Amino acid sequence: MTNERIGVLGGTFDPIHLGHMVVASEVCAALALDRVILVPAHRQPFKDSTGHASPAQRIAMCRLAVEGDDRLEVSDVDIARGGLTYSVDTLTDLAAEHPGAELFFIAGADAVSRLSEWREPARLMQLATFVGVRRKGSPIPALTPPHLVVETPEVGVSSTEVRRRRRTGEPVRYLVPDPVAAYIAQHALYLGGPDA
Ligand code: ATP
Numbered sequence: 001m002t003n004e005r006i007g008v009l010g011g012t013f014d015p016i017h018l019g020h021m022v023v024a025s026e027v028c029a030a031l032a033l034d035r036v037i038l039v040p041a042h043r044q045p046f047k048d049s050t051g052h053a054s055p056a057q058r059i060a061m062c063r064l065a066v067e068g069d070d071r072l073e074v075s076d077v078d079i080a081r082g083g084l085t086y087s088v089d090t091l092t093d094l095a096a097e098h099p100g101a102e103l104f105f106i107a108g109a110d111a112v113s114r115l116s117e118w119r120e121p122a123r124l125m126q127l128a129t130f131v132g133v134r135r136k137g138s139p140i141p142a143l144t145p146p147h148l149v150v151e152t153p154e155v156g157v158s159s160t161e162v163r164r165r166r167r168t169g170e171p172v173r174y175l176v177p178d179p180v181a182a183y184i185a186q187h188a189l190y191l192g193g194p195d196a
Contacts, residue, residue, distance in 0.1 A: 004101040007036035008128065010078070010090055014052045015184060016065045017162055017176045019155040023133050026152040027106050028071050031131065036106070037094065038062050039075045041085035052163070053189050055079045064179040088120040091127040103128040104148070112147050166190035 009024050016038070024036040040058045053061070059076055066072035077093040078085045091103060105124075109132030115121050124130075130147040135154045157175045165172050167190065173181045184190065 004035075004098065005031065005033045005104065006094070006098060006101045007031070007033045007104045007106050007131070008039060008091065008094060009036055009106045010039045010041060010085070010087060012159065013038065013040045013058050013062050014159050015058065015061045015162055015176055015180055015189070017157045017159060017180075018174075019157045021065060021177065022155045023106065023152055024072055025069075027104070027131055027133065027150050030150045031104060031148065033071075033104060035071050035073060037073050037075045038066065039078050039090055039094075042079045042082050043084050053187075057183075057187060057189065061176075061180045061183055064183055065177045067179065086119045088118070088124050088127070091124065095127055104131050105129070106131045106133060108132065109134040109149055115147075163190040167192065 007024065007027050009020065009027075011020060013020065020038070024038065027033065028036045040055065040062055042055060056079075059074060059079060062074040066074055075094065075097075077097070078090055081089060081093070087105065091105060094103060095101070105128040107130070112130045112132035115124065115130060118124060132147055132149045134149050134151050162172050162175055165175075166184065172184060176184070
């Protein structure tokens, strides 16, 4: 379909949690997007992924999380490409897969305010409109060129917190979608090993 408005939410998703789900859903509604594609990174340049879930497990959890919400889907372009994940490659691949679509790249407002430090910023801005997500009440960052800002409710959960809870035996239910909690338990994920 052409002229589709597609949101792109990249991340490590190790694991996907309700903060991610709220961001995807809120941006989809606020910008009247047709859908939002979650794109788990293979490896991010600034993150050490040792001792965490495998790429296949991160994808599987994302797929479980979006089941039943037909606005949300999951792409494996970054994991299939392998190596370090750069947003410019993610957007290039998705643009090729969805000719004619308008892409909206979703990230934290702080990250979007530092877009000039990303790889190939000029090309990035040709490929997508950048959407900075700002948690309600947090300072408004100084965003340079034409970026959009969407305010979302504060959901105080991170993947780091979910992994920490697993190591200490605290519950993760209600912080991640139910099928993801079941998958984490079934595969005995995040019970040990190093963490950032
Ligand atoms: P970690 O704790 O392992 O660093 P994370 O919870 O920040 O992970 P990522 O997969 O790195 O999750 O995040 C992907 C995207 O989702 C990023 O743009 C990040 O800013 C955003 N994000 C993550 N958690 C939240 C949250 N609770 N509320 C709003 N945005 C979030």
